[in-house]
Amino acid sequence: MxxxxxxxxxxxxxxxxAPSRVRSLAAVTSPPYDVVVRPEGQHYLETADPHNxxxxxxxxxxxxxxxxxxxxxxxxxxVPDERPAIxxxxxxxxxxxxxxxxxxxxxSEPAEGIVLPHEGVMEHIVLERAALMRATAANPExxxxxxxxxxxxxxxxxxxxxxxxxxxxxxxxxxxxVEHRLWAVTDxxxxxxxxxxxxxRQALIADGHHRWATYxxxxxxxxxxxxxxxxxxxxxxxxRYPLQVKGIHRVLNQLPPATALTALDGLLRVxxxxxxxxxxxxxxxxxxxxxxxxVLTDGATYHLIxxxxxxxxxxxxxxxRPAAWxxxxxxxxxxxLLDHVWKVPDEPAHVGYLHDAEAAVAQVQxxxxxxxxxxxxxxxxxxxxxxxxxxxxxxSTSFGPKPATGLVxxxxxxx
Numbered sequence: 001m002x003x004x005x006x007x008x009x010x011x012x013x014x015x016x017x018a019p020s021r022v023r024s025l026a027a028v029t030s031p032p033y034d035v036v037v038r039p040e041g042q043h044y045l046e047t048a049d050p051h052n053x054x055x056x057x058x059x060x061x062x063x064x065x066x067x068x069x070x071x072x073x074x075x076x077x078x079v080p081d082e083r084p085a086i087x088x089x090x091x092x093x094x095x096x097x098x099x100x101x102x103x104x105x106x107x108s109e110p111a112e113g114i115v116l117p118h119e120g121v122m123e124h125i126v127l128e129r130a131a132l133m134r135a136t137a138a139n140p141e142x143x144x145x146x147x148x149x150x151x152x153x154x155x156x157x158x159x160x161x162x163x164x165x166x167x168x169x170x171x172x173x174x175x176x177x178v179e180h181r182l183w184a185v186t187d188x189x190x191x192x193x194x195x196x197x198x199x200x201r202q203a204l205i206a207d208g209h210h211r212w213a214t215y216x217x218x219x220x221x222x223x224x225x226x227x228x229x230x231x232x233x234x235x236x237x238x239x240r241y242p243l244q245v246k247g248i249h250r251v252l253n254q255l256p257p258a259t260a261l262t263a264l265d266g267l268l269r270v271x272x273x274x275x276x277x278x279x280x281x282x283x284x285x286x287x288x289x290x291x292x293x294x295v296l297t298d299g300a301t302y303h304l305i306x307x308x309x310x311x312x313x314x315x316x317x318x319x320x321r322p323a324a325w326x327x328x329x330x331x332x333x334x335x336x337l338l339d340h341v342w343k344v345p346d347e348p349a350h351v352g353y354l355h356d357a358e359a360a361v362a363q364v365q366x367x368x369x370x371x372x373x374x375x376x377x378x379x380x381x382x383x384x385x386x387x388x389x390x391x392x393x394x395x396s397t398s399f400g401p402k403p404a405t406g407l408v409x410x411x412x413x414x415x
Contacts, residue, residue, distance in 0.1 A: 006114055007147065007198040009103035010230060011084035011191060012415050014184075014408040015138075016170070021077045023049050025172035029180075029406040030054040032141055032207070034125075037359045051077050053140070053406030062135035069136045080414055085184035086194060087408055088163040089234060091401050093178045096244070098401055099160050100236035101194065102142055102182075102408060104415075107219050107229055115145065116386035117205050120394045121213045124348070129214040137412045139215075139232035141405040143208020146379075147201045149237035155197030157240055159190045170407065180404055203235060204383050206243055206399035227412040234403045238379070247374035248395040249360040250333070251352040252344055257298040257370045263341050269307040270296075277361050277373070280304075284375055292332040295373035299365035308332060316340045322390055329375055330393040353395045 022028045027049035036042050036054060045054040051072065059065035072078045087102040108114040133139060153161055163183040171181045185191060205212055215231035222228050236243065252260070264270055273283045273295070280295045280302040287293035293306035316336040317326050325331060338344045344351065354360040360371040377397040385392060 005199055006201045007203055007235070008106035009086060009101060009194060009198055009233075009235060010106070011086045011186070012104045012230075012232075012410050013080045013082075013084050014087060014102075015073075015078045015080050015411050015414070016408055017051070017406065018076055018079045019170075021075070022051050025170055025407070026174045028052050029172070029174055029404040030057065032402050032405055033057040033129075034210070034353075035355050035402065037354065037356070037363075056136070057132070057140050057405060059132070062131040065132055066135040066137075069138060078409070080411065081184065083184070083186045084415060085186045086191060087169075088160050088183040088185060089403060089407070090164060090181040091178055091403075092181075093176070093401075096178075096401060098236060098241045098243075099164065100234045100241070101156060101160065102232070102234050102403070104139075104227075104230035104410060105145070105233045105235070107215055107231055109216075110389070113202055113387075115203050115205060115212070116383075117209055117212065117391065118382050118386040119205075119209045119392050119396055121210050122394065125210045126213045126217060129210055130217050133214060133218060139211075139410040139412070141211070141409070142232045142234040142403050143211045144206040144243075144399060144402055145203040145208075145233050145235050146206045146238045146243055146399065147198075147203040147235060149197070149201070149239045151237075151239035156194045157197075157237060159185060159193050162190070172407075174404060178401065178404070180407060182407055198235070204379075204386055206236075207402055208233075209394070227415055232410040243379060243399045244401065245376040245379055246355065246398045246400065247329075247357075247376045248398045249354050249357050249374050250372040251354060251360050251363050252338075252342070252350065252370045252372065253352060253367070254350055255342055255344055255370045256368070257296065257301075260296060260342060260370050261303065264305065264337075267309050267312050267341060268305050271304050273302050273304045275300075275302045277302075277357050281357060281373060284373060287375075290327065292327065292329050293375065294329060294333060297361060297364070297371050297373065298369075299361045299371070308336065312336060312341075322385065322388065324381055325385060325390050325392065328377060328392060328396065330377075330396040333372065333374070334393045355398050 028051050030045050030053045045052045089102050090099045168181040168183050173179045219228045284295050296303045364371045
């Protein structure tokens with residue numbers, strides 16, 4: 001539980017696209033910056049509409065992003081809402097249905113037990129995101145936080161459900177078939193009900209560790225209280241709307257598959273399995289959960305790798321961590337395989353991270369290298385380690401559904 005007052009979510013004046021100035025709301029949205037497959041996916045989004053938000057979250061430079069945001073504001077492409085609000089956000093596709101609250105969350109340190117990180121971050125990405133937010137004076141996309149509510153139609157949940165009975169501010173269906181709706185909560189009594197409910201809660205960073213680290217970096221640059229003491233988030237009550245958990249896959253750009261397989265001889269069990277990627281992922285899912293396992297592929301052949309030599313693990317994995325951490329697939333991949341067996345540095349030139357397995361396979365088919373397909377980590381394992389203050393290897397797992405970028409932005413001059 002938090003050691004100080006819990007989550008403090010505040011209303012803000014959202015920046016939103018003027019529907020009359022864009023081809024469609026769907027055409028200007030984007031996945032989060034770190035999910036966009038570059039450069040192909042970025043180019044596709046940029047050509048979908050001249051005002052697609054990807055031009056702001058993945059610009060050629062921070063100065064270019066600041067100039068672009070200023071121009072869109074002057075031209076009325078992006079317009080601030082008249083009143084500060086906490087926004088109710090809904091995503092729906094097939095059997096996936098999620099609602100949450102988008103607002104400006106007061107920043108806290110991990111030691112306070114209010115917002116719990118579970119992964120490390122890469123400094124160059126934090127610097128990149130900080131430069132962008134500093135130049136634009138904006139939080140362009142919310143990160144995803146999960147919290148465990150009561151699972152009942154009370155407190156914040158009741159506010160969400162009442163809001164969803166009203167006409168939404170916007171409704172759109174993106175290319176992936178997901179329906180998005182957004183409502184604004186401005187009534188003081190409703191805002192007070194949200195505040196009272198969240199004030200005893202703690203949250204897990206489900207997606208967006210680099211953005212959270214960026215928020216903290218920028219807050220610390222400005223010692224006086226102000227808008228940088230808050231960051232844009234989507235809060236989801238997983239007692240009511242459980243998140244989906246997926247793996248994040250690796251592409252080892254400079255490691256040939258034959259070299260990777262040869263180095264594993266005698267250290268792990270290696271078995272060729274059937275493709276395509278869907279069948280390979282099924283085989284990976286069927287592997288025992290208590291044994292580290294991966295799929296190694298060049299896009300033509302697939303190999304299931306599991307049962308590492310215990311002696312190899314004992315000499316390559318730190319013994320001062322909990323057993324749950326030592327047994328993580330990502331721990332074994334990074335501490336044992338990347339660091340000691342393959343000797344691949346965890347740097348952008350050598351290791352790429354992709355949320356979509358098919359995209360990882362397609363990348364090695366086109367450019368060479370080796371793709372490592374990963375299993376997700378159960379949310380309860382992630383939460384237990386986070387509460388114990390144990391940081392997982394970065395990019396260990398992917399929670400979703402992730403909020404679409406471009407539906408509502410936070411401009412810090414507006415609060």
